[in-house]
Amino acid sequence: MQRKKLKDPLVWAGIVFMSLLILFAIFGPMIPTGMKEPVLDPVGSPHMPYGTPHAPLGTDEIGRSFLQRIAYGARVSLLIGFAVQTINLTFGVFMGVVSTFAPRWIAVPVMRLTDGMFAFPDILLAILIIGILGPGWLPVIVALSVTGWPSMARLTKTTLASIKEREFVVAARATGASTPYLVMKHLLPQISGILLAVSMIDLAGTILAESTLSFLGIGVQMPTPSWGGLINNARVQLNSYPTEIIAPCLVLSLTVFALNFIGDGLRAYFDPKSRNA
Numbered sequence: 001m002q003r004k005k006l007k008d009p010l011v012w013a014g015i016v017f018m019s020l021l022i023l024f025a026i027f028g029p030m031i032p033t034g035m036k037e038p039v040l041d042p043v044g045s046p047h048m049p050y051g052t053p054h055a056p057l058g059t060d061e062i063g064r065s066f067l068q069r070i071a072y073g074a075r076v077s078l079l080i081g082f083a084v085q086t087i088n089l090t091f092g093v094f095m096g097v098v099s100t101f102a103p104r105w106i107a108v109p110v111m112r113l114t115d116g117m118f119a120f121p122d123i124l125l126a127i128l129i130i131g132i133l134g135p136g137w138l139p140v141i142v143a144l145s146v147t148g149w150p151s152m153a154r155l156t157k158t159t160l161a162s163i164k165e166r167e168f169v170v171a172a173r174a175t176g177a178s179t180p181y182l183v184m185k186h187l188l189p190q191i192s193g194i195l196l197a198v199s200m201i202d203l204a205g206t207i208l209a210e211s212t213l214s215f216l217g218i219g220v221q222m223p224t225p226s227w228g229g230l231i232n233n234a235r236v237q238l239n240s241y242p243t244e245i246i247a248p249c250l251v252l253s254l255t256v257f258a259l260n261f262i263g264d265g266l267r268a269y270f271d272p273k274s275r276n277a
Helices: 002-006 009-030 066-101 104-117 122-133 137-163 167-174 179-215 227-236 242-270 272-276
Strands: none
Touching (some): 009 242, 066 242, 122 137, 122 179, 167 179
16 A cells, blocks of 8 residues: 555655755756846846746846746745744654653643644734744744644644554563653654654645745745745736736645645555555
8 A cells, every 4th residue: 555655646746846846946046147136136127028038937027037036935935944844843743742751740731832822823823923023034934833833742742642552662661761762762753754744734834824924025025035925016016917926826836736745645655544454
């Protein structure tokens, strides 16, 4: 069953797309145009159409290349997304482990804090945090990290609770293994696959949330390109130049779909029920 899941064409399509997107984010902003800062400086006349030789996706309202700004926006979104997921995974797993193995007087408050975080809508809490800290890429990372770790903590606790009484864990305890050793050596490797799968799906949500905040004007600030900011700029000029909104919306949508395909495929691969099916 594992091999069948790994051969899912949607999973591999997502992996190929994300690989190409990462390369695009790294090298796309470096495409030579004769300008010192092509991402920030005009490369031609405003609103040049698709297919222009030095600006294949056209130019924006001041003549900057859409291709390079979308590539730089990919860099921004991926960096923020990976930073947030690294924080969420690290802190969320730590809190999940604490709530599973710590004494009750510690575990109960940790889970009450985790459950309490779910009472606040993520995007509204993120907007509140950015309202306090101010706009910018760093406040976006802080806001999305604060709203993102509880789901990882709950997943870790639930998954650990389902395997902590299995025979290999009991046998390790019988040999005198400490709880930290059990967690690091036996338990976390057992759940790392499902954590990776969920992280891919959460990464899609993080990138979408970052784009939403930038679209609202409280995320990454112009002139630094972000997909949400590009979509917002194109929306303002939608009546006069309707095609300018297509490229950033398409890249954002494909990225979210690709990460969800990868996450769903990995989750099916690592799910013990699927493995035994």
